[in-house]
Structures are given as structure tokens and as C-alpha cells.
Amino acid sequence: MIARAGRPSLHAVALAGIAMLLLAAAAALPLDAPPLSLFFCPFRAATGFPCPGCGCTRAFHFAVRGQLAAAFYCSPLGMLLALTSAAHLLWTALRIAGLPYAPALQLTRRARWAAAATLAASWLFVALRNGP
Amino acid sequence: MLEGAVLARCPSCRNTFSTDHPGHQLCPVCGKALVVPEPAPAAPGALQTGLPEGPGTPWERRAELGFWRGWAQTVQLALLEPGKLFAAVRLDKGAAQLGFAVFTISVSWALGQLLEALLLRGQRERLRAILGTLSQDPDLAPVLQRMIQTQLEASSPGWVIGLALLTPVVALVFLYLNAAVTHAVAALLGQAKRGFAATFAACAYACAPLVLLAVPACGSIVGIIWVVVLTSIGLKVTHRISTGAAAAAVLAPYFVLCCVMFLVMGSLMMALRSAAHGAQGLP
Numbered sequence: 358m359i360a361r362a363g364r365p366s367l368h369a370v371a372l373a374g375i376a377m378l379l380l381a382a383a384a385a386l387p388l389d390a391p392p393l394s395l396f397f398c399p400f401r402a403a404t405g406f407p408c409p410g411c412g413c414t415r416a417f418h419f420a421v422r423g424q425l426a427a428a429f430y431c432s433p434l435g436m437l438l439a440l441t442s443a444a445h446l447l448w449t450a451l452r453i454a455g456l457p458y459a460p461a462l463q464l465t466r467r468a469r470w471a472a473a474a475t476l477a478a479s480w481l482f483v484a485l486r487n488g489p
Numbered sequence: 490m491l492e493g494a495v496l497a498r499c500p501s502c503r504n505t506f507s508t509d510h511p512g513h514q515l516c517p518v519c520g521k522a523l524v525v526p527e528p529a530p531a532a533p534g535a536l537q538t539g540l541p542e543g544p545g546t547p548w549e550r551r552a553e554l555g556f557w558r559g560w561a562q563t564v565q566l567a568l569l570e571p572g573k574l575f576a577a578v579r580l581d582k583g584a585a586q587l588g589f590a591v592f593t594i595s596v597s598w599a600l601g602q603l604l605e606a607l608l609l610r611g612q613r614e615r616l617r618a619i620l621g622t623l624s625q626d627p628d629l630a631p632v633l634q635r636m637i638q639t640q641l642e643a644s645s646p647g648w649v650i651g652l653a654l655l656t657p658v659v660a661l662v663f664l665y666l667n668a669a670v671t672h673a674v675a676a677l678l679g680q681a682k683r684g685f686a687a688t689f690a691a692c693a694y695a696c697a698p699l700v701l702l703a704v705p706a707c708g709s710i711v712g713i714i715w716v717v718v719l720t721s722i723g724l725k726v727t728h729r730i731s732t733g734a735a736a737a738a739v740l741a742p743y744f745v746l747c748c749v750m751f752l753v754m755g756s757l758m759m760a761l762r763s764a765a766h767g768a769q770g771l772p
Contacts, residue, residue, distance in 0.1 A: 375661075
């Protein structure tokens, strides 16, 4: 749903700034060199199984290069987050420029279950693809 | 007229705005007409039980209290009387809350690094030598080698200075990501009753125990655990939800990870046991 809205709040602007930072880092930093190559998942190191966030770095890396299939393959959740970050950044920029509309999300019970199911499905996909 | 501004939410655009009078008025965001109700008379001791909107924390009133006094009182309240602090939070003071968290984390971290360099220099050099030897051991697992390499690089003077300069940015990013994840989980559980600003306020003031980053060695561990506890208390008060719901919203990600870890461990144990039985020819 889209509703009329004024200027974006401080939090919306800050989150857009962080989204820009993450997308820029994903575009600029290579995956196989520090600092990204130094990242590791403690959950995965302990269990051999990926955590829900595993693959998100690679998903961002491919998503900013427009390779959405590769991003999805690395982590569906990561691809969704990258796309959401880009959309939020773009929309906030437009609102700063004067667009008087903003998304008005109604978090109904059904929407919450759908979000939880999407998260679980993404995790299952990554776990099955990258099992120990 | 109301005694001071209050926050009102427009039923049309759902934006929150500040107003100093009740009754019919226009939303300053979408321009639609709305009615701001008269505030209910405050019960005696309302500050302890939670007002509809707080009078402001000492940090949010630092213009009248002074910078250091406002900061010290806020940290003191966060550590000793968190319920009172979170009940006083004003949700329209997001910039002040952000400033508090970034300032507290940055200064404490820089102080901690300085003290650690002064007090634990001998141990640090010895540790660096041991880690340097270990990282060249080819028998060591690649994950451990990478962990040691990261530790070595992060403790070099260049990294320390670079990190000190970057700490405010890192603190800001950490704070927003933490608030976003916490809010997402709270929303999934249906407990994000008062919007992102309430979650952000809880997460920002919950960073107060990170003053312990200034204590070398164990300070960071104690501080981080305290942050998790304070975030739960903050969510409970700012969103006006139950203790269980607040704890669930904060601890759910850790809980899910732990459950899955036990599930995986249990499955592996079962698989190993059945493999061992199979090897011995047992049923």
C-alpha cells in the first residue's frame, strides 16, 4: 500500500545511508580478499550447517552486479535484502526530493506468517544446498 | 493547551507528529483532519509505571542538565534503574538517542584500546607471538587459521588506529542493523506495537553498558550480555508489551539458532550411533 507522507524521518534517512554503504561495499570489495574473505560464521564453524544469514554477503555481491539468479542461489534472503535495500534507498532519495508518498505496510497475521515462512524456506534452501 | 508537546498519530497516514493542543486539527504530514484526544489525568506514580509519552531522559534534557551530567545520569539510570529510564524516553528524540549510543560506544572503545595497550602490553606481545606461530601450522583447521589471522591483523597498530577513526561509523551501522533485526523479529512475533522509533530507542539506550568496553579483557563480554538484557527491558517498556514477549523478541534469533544446533547435534549423534551399531552387526 502507498500512502501520502511528508519528509522521511531521521531513521528512514539513516537506514537509507546504511543501505547505500552496504551496497557500495558489496560493489567495491572483492569476495576473495580481506576484509570479506576474513568473515566466517561461528554457527557454521560449530555445526557445519549454515545459519539463516549465511550466503548474504555473496548474495549482495551478485545482486549489485545484476546477477539475480546467482544472488538467489547464494541466499534467497540475501537477494531479497539487497533488493529491499536498493528500493528503500531509491524511495528515500525520491522522498527527500519531494515525493509525497511512502509505503504503508500493514503487518497482518497472514503477512507475518508469510514472512516467517519465507525466512524458513530461504534457510532450508541454503542448508540443503550447502549441507555439511 | 497541553502542558508541553505530546505525540499524536494520524489515522490516515500513520505518521507521528508533535502537537501542543488537543482537539480538531490538521495532520502536518498529509493535511487530513483528525482529533487529538485530551490526555488522561496522570495517576500518582505514573512515571514508575510508564507514561503515554516520557518527559525525556537526562540525555534528551542535556540542554538544561549539561552534556556530561546528562550522559552520566543516563548511563546510571540504564545500569541501575532501566525501567525508569525507558519510561522517560521520548520517541521523537531519535537523533539524541543515536548520538548517545554512538558517543558511548566510540569513547568507551577508544578508552578501552588505550588502557589495554598500556596495561596488557606484555601479554599482548606474547599472544601475538603464539598466534603468529600457530597461524603457520599447516595441521590447523582453515577456519582456525583464518580466526588467528583476523585476530593478528586486528591487533596491529594500523588497524587499531583505523578502527578508532571508524568506530563512530561502525557504531552507527551496528546500532541500526541491531535495531532493524530486533524490530523485524518483534514485528514477526506481533510485538512491534509502537513502530521502529520505539525499538530504536530501546536499542540505543541499551548500549549504555558498553561503557564497559573501557575495561580491558572482560569488559566487552559483560557489556554485550548486559546489552541483550537491557534491550529486552527497553522493548518491554517502549512498546508496552509483556516481559515474555520482549524477551522472546530479543532472544528469538539466538533461541532458534540454539534449537537448530541441538537438532543438528542430535541428528548427528543418532546417525553416528546407528552407523556404529551397523558396523558391529547389531540391529
